[in-house]
Amino acid sequence: MNPLTVTAVPKPKRNFWNHDFSVKSWLLTEDHKRIGILYLLSITLFFFLGGVMAVLIRLELLTPAGDLVQAETYNKLFTMHGVVMVFFFLLPSIPAVFGNFLLPLMLGARDLAFPKLNLLSWYIYMVGGVFTLFVVFKGGVDTGWTFYTPYSSTYANSHVIAAALGIFITGFSSILTGVNFIATIHKMRAPGLTWFRLPLFVWSHYATSLIMVLGTPVVAITIVLVALERLFRLGVFDPELGGDPLLFQHLFWFYSHPAVYIMILPGMGVISEIIACFSRKRIFGYRFVAFSSMAIAALGFLVWGHHMFTTGQSVFASLVFSLLTFLVAIPSAIKVFNWTATLYKGSISFSTPMLYALGFIGLFAIGGLTGLFLGCLGLDIHVHDTYFIVAHFHYVMVGGMVMAFLGAIHFWWPKMTGFMYSEFLAKIAAAIIFVGFNMTFFPQFVLGYLGMPRRYHVYPEEFQVLNVLSTAGASILGFGFLLPAFYLIYSLKAGRRAGPDPWQAKGLEWTVDSPPHPHNFETVPVVTEGAYEYGPEEVKRG
């Protein structure tokens, strides 16, 4: 060998980052990986925006009096926090970032079925986001993220239409993503990749996509009706105009309850991947876990009335909705037990993604079990619309989905960027987030049962101690969320090279370079075994 070549800097391999650096190549990209990255940047921006609002909310609640912001401002803060976090962070988070980035890689495909539609969905999301930002800077909206009528349609004086339009528009990006995923999963699987060889991440995204496609149009229609009533006094929801205010709640929750599963199912998919990899085991009861995703998606459409037990809906309806709500608990329980059983006879290591996965299981268990309190008719009468429900859904959404998102980003960051982050800092951040999260939201269960209603700007003094505790927790949590932003970005500069498969994980995405080539696979892979066929061989870790 020519000794001169030894000193030559090796030319970096062509990958989806370096094959073209121009701005145009990013803005017009049809590469699912680049679109995933665009989504990652956009949703991170919205996450921190929603986070700033959460900080202001918690600071206001430090004292019983309304001394930091005015009532109207406070109402706008919790509304915008909800709108931004639900529609611009949680709903797109894992599907739009990791679903986009990973589905074709996991399926052995070159891209999603409709790359142009995929780019369009990001643009639609951004247009919706711009409307929302416009609302934020123009003075906000104060209806609560639930937009209940007739307050939203008649009485509110804030930017209801612009905010609703933002949600309406971004809903189409959800629909397009859903259609794209369904088509891709049906048609673009590599030879040999049968349905029951699919990673569970794919199954959960399939279930999620079905909800996106079937549910989102309903909320879009509902928003249009609110806007028509507000603009043209068309009587739909306002009884003064001959409408029915509860009709809105039926329509809204028909989408927004299944939307909860859009937010959690992809997270469950992530957890399955991580648990399998770090216990070197096939997921226990693979088919049960796969079908439980589908069961959640189907049952999720039939439980919306459990948001309405105190509205005076018929007793019979309440009974049916309550019963179905308890049935949804079963597929969720199946997942939790199967993940736990996967550890049995495994060879477990505790890298950062695994810490998030284990944290997810515990927190999701608490989130899910406290859901039983709310689904239970006699008890819901008391805890409905109190801090109990606030605590419950933050355990599911933050304790569940955000933990899964962080698990996902720590798991696939090496694949996306080609670099390893500091495992030490990442573990510290995970611990801080876990402690901060529980300290923020656990006291809210107690507050809720004490009777503190949600969306209260001022509150009676006896609730202060628990609120101070919650705010203290929130400051820890907020600090914890900032850390990954720093060490992940720093890893791009100083991180160790990851190589194609730093975790020695199974799955087609780990067979290609990190970061992957623009076209993913050099040759079409052929699949001959199921997902997670971790062999009995001893794995070297380092």
Place this chain on the structure above:
Amino acid sequence: MLEKLGIFPEAASEFADQVDYLYFFLIGVTIFFVTVIVAALAYLSVRYRHRRSPVPTPVHGSILLELTWSGIPLVIALFIFGWGAKLYIEHQDMPPDGIEISVTGKQWMWKLQHPSGQREINALHVPVGVPILLTMTSEDVIHSFYVPAFRFKRDVVPGVYTRAHFTADKTGSFHLFCAEYCGTDHSVMIGKVVVMEPSEYEAWLSGQPAGETPVQAGERLFTDLRCNTCHAAGSDQKGPDLAGVFGSKRLLVGGGEAIADEEYIRESILRPARKVVFGYEPLMPTYQGQVNETQILSLMAYLKTLGGAAEGANP
């Protein structure tokens, strides 16, 4: 003890105690499952950690285990459902006797009226041990009448008359909250429910300026608004005689029928052309803007006192 620590609310009704039993049961279930899951995760993580268990053993699943951990939670879930449903259903039936209180929610205050005419704002005085029967409606947006000490909450919806009830079993002053977000001052739409010994309640009542009772106010309004020119017996009968109208079945122009309940009466006052009784012309003007919700409640209270003479006239 839990109350003293400030982590558990005072209970001041029998229903509250029943809700608390269910709550404690559910906390037990939650602690049980969380403990099982966390203990299993901890044990398995340590037992099968990479250092101690360098080589994984493939295990694929077990139908028996799947059935077990679906079946047991299912049974527990159905049990909780049944318990909650029982409590809910039992509490739906209105007690036959009690004190009728009318509640009107309005941005951002609670207006309450006693059957003997006393009005209150953001406070409700009631006797202990007597069922309090609420008829609630809203003048604007949706509110929710929430008394944590009674574990009682019910939405107050515009255009709808919600009937609900509670019975306090302890004297004292308890928070009354609005639990449904209703706009800027939602968090100050709060008040108190003061539960007193019946004798104190009587004394309190007689110390308040009574004014008109709802029935008297309704009777006066019936004349003032000239309802009586068309609707009273012996008038020229452009409109149906309203004696016994409440709760009766009305045959409508164009076919169909309706039960004359609170919503029907309200609609007939505000939008009379919607449902016209068979045999009559749609002559009645709307009273929208001329009567507020409290006045409509008074009119209804008056109509309820009119005897059943018209029963035969309107089969």
